Amino acid sequence: MILALARASLVRQRARTLLAVVGVAISAAMLLDMVMLASGMRVSFGSLLLAQGFQIRLAPKGTLPFDTDATIPDASGIVQRLRARSDVIAVSPVLGAQLHVEHGTASVSAAALGTIAAVQGDYKLLEGELPAQDEEIAANDALLAAVGAHIGDTLRVAAGFDPQLRAYTGQRALRIVGRAHFIYLSAGERAMALPLATLQSMEGSSRTDRASLLMVRLRAGADVEAARAAIERDVRTVSAISTATAIEQVEQRLSYFRQLAFILGTVSLAVGFLLVTTLVTVSVNERLGEIAVLRAIGVRRVRIVEQILIEGSAIMLVGAFLGLGLGLVTARYLNSILAAFPGLPEAIDFFLFQPRDAWVALGLLAGCGILAGVYPAWRGASLPIAATLREEAVA
Numbered sequence: 001m002i003l004a005l006a007r008a009s010l011v012r013q014r015a016r017t018l019l020a021v022v023g024v025a026i027s028a029a030m031l032l033d034m035v036m037l038a039s040g041m042r043v044s045f046g047s048l049l050l051a052q053g054f055q056i057r058l059a060p061k062g063t064l065p066f067d068t069d070a071t072i073p074d075a076s077g078i079v080q081r082l083r084a085r086s087d088v089i090a091v092s093p094v095l096g097a098q099l100h101v102e103h104g105t106a107s108v109s110a111a112a113l114g115t116i117a118a119v120q121g122d123y124k125l126l127e128g129e130l131p132a133q134d135e136e137i138a139a140n141d142a143l144l145a146a147v148g149a150h151i152g153d154t155l156r157v158a159a160g161f162d163p164q165l166r167a168y169t170g171q172r173a174l175r176i177v178g179r180a181h182f183i184y185l186s187a188g189e190r191a192m193a194l195p196l197a198t199l200q201s202m203e204g205s206s207r208t209d210r211a212s213l214l215m216v217r218l219r220a221g222a223d224v225e226a227a228r229a230a231i232e233r234d235v236r237t238v239s240a241i242s243t244a245t246a247i248e249q250v251e252q253r254l255s256y257f258r259q260l261a262f263i264l265g266t267v268s269l270a271v272g273f274l275l276v277t278t279l280v281t282v283s284v285n286e287r288l289g290e291i292a293v294l295r296a297i298g299v300r301r302v303r304i305v306e307q308i309l310i311e312g313s314a315i316m317l318v319g320a321f322l323g324l325g326l327g328l329v330t331a332r333y334l335n336s337i338l339a340a341f342p343g344l345p346e347a348i349d350f351f352l353f354q355p356r357d358a359w360v361a362l363g364l365l366a367g368c369g370i371l372a373g374v375y376p377a378w379r380g381a382s383l384p385i386a387a388t389l390r391e392e393a394v395a
Contacts, residue, residue: 013283020279021319024365027272028323032361033331033351034265038258040352042247052121052183054092054215055224056231057246058238064249065213065241066096075211078235082216087227090217092119095199095207099192102156103147110143110190113182114199121183121215123193127151128178134198138178143190151176157192159202170202214238257350269364272316276372280312284376291380301382308377309370316369320362327361328353 058078060070072078075093082091095114100107113122117130123138128151131138137157139149149155152175159170174194182191200207218227224242232240241249284291291304331351338350 016279016282017315020275020315021322023275024272024316024319025323025326027268027275028320028361028365029327029330030268031265031272031364032324032327032357033334034261034268035357035361036327036331036351036353037261038265039354039357041257041348041350043354044349044352052215054090054121054217055243056216056218056228057241058214058216058231058235059241060212061237061239063239064246071095071207071210071212072214072238073210074237075209075214077209078214078238081234082214082231085227085231087218087222088216089219090119092116092121092215092217093196093211094120094122094213094215095196095203095210096212097159097199097203097207099202100158100160101143101147101192102158107158108143108146108190110139110146110192111182111185112199113191113193114196115193116196117193120193121217123180123182123191126179126181128176131177131194134195135172135174136177137174137192137194138180139176139192140180140182140185140190142188143192144176144179146190149176151179157202159204170204172198172202174198269368272319272365273368273372276312276315276369277375279315280308280373281376281379283311284308284380304380305377308380309373312373312376313366313369316365316372317362320365323365324358324361 057065058072059065059067060072063070075095079091079093082088092115097112097114098109099112100109115122117132120130123140125138128138129136137155144150147155154173154175157172157174174192180191180193182189182193185191196211200210216227216231218224225244228240228242228245232238295301295304331353335349335351
């Protein structure tokens with residue numbers, strides 16, 4: 001009977017119930033998006049760093065990888081020392097630079113990564129071969145489209161421009177042998193990969209035996225933090241950064257996203273709670289006489305409270321389920337906007353859906369739905385029966 005009465009009460013005021021459900025759905029969508037934002041970036045960034053299996057990254061002392069133009073000297077010597085460790089199975093040195101590709105009478109700039117193809121972890125080969133020989137490169141789609149080139153073509157590439165001589169320096173003719181997707185670059189950024197020795201030679205004496213970054217892959221079961229600390233003690237010219245440390249540093253730089261998520265999530269939860277509380281309170285006030293009659297014919301007070309709590313919970317849960325779908329749609333749109341943030345890798349997802357996020361949002365909203373009905377339920381069930389009937393009759 002209680003369920004039937006709760007259903008009848010909600011159906012009786014269809015328009016008001018529908019508007020309340022829509023309002024809750026919007027609040028639920030915002031809450032889900034904020035829960036996804038609070039945890040999504042951390043999970044997405046961690047997955048990105050571990051995509052190629054490298055748990056430790058070595059950057060020039062006091063910097064983050066590619067945070068400055070500083071480089072690590074004696075890169076080959078450090079690589080040999082790291083490979084001699086029993087807990088290390090692979091070391092990938094990387095040199096970053098900006099190169100210029102001749103295109104007609106102009107040039108196109110592109111990010112360049114000098115790597116060792118056999119152990120690199122910066123890009124995934126989509127087509128062709130890895131650039132293992134001195135005069136070979138792999139380019140991404142953005143660069144190929146900018147210069148109108150294809151696999152097998154040869155490009156004239158230069159390391160810099162001398163304004164006094166009005167000529168490019170460090171020029172090479174490089175053949176495209178592969179098409180690649182660069183994992184850590186932002187969307188639309190033009191890029192190429194070439195052998196480390198080739199890029200060091202093109203950059204001149206300032207980059208001889210230098211690297212911008214060294215990535216280290218450990219054996220299964222190795223203690224990452226212990227290895228990181230040992231490497232940093234052994235190699236004084238670098239800062240050793242584990243995946244966990246990198247995530248913490250990125251979160252510190254982008255902590256305002258988490259703060260924004262917490263504030264907006266709290267606001268959306270409060271709006272949903274107040275909306276349902278208001279609706280249920282108005283509904284109870286409109287049928288005080290009906291509640292008094294039920295009490296007079298023997299319906300227990302706890303049953304009245306259950307009916308009103310069911311009404312509030314039903315509105316909140318229906319709105320929450322609708323809001324989950326709406327939240328996923330809005331999250332995809334918002335993610336496309338934030339993904340354009342300068343310098344962020346294309347693979348970073350600010351709004352990363354996880355089932356746990358949906359359950360958290362549903363749980364919070366269900367709890368609010370129950371709490372929203374507590375006050376009106378207590379008030380409606382506590383009114384004196386005789387006085388309430390008399391006031392309703394007079395009214």
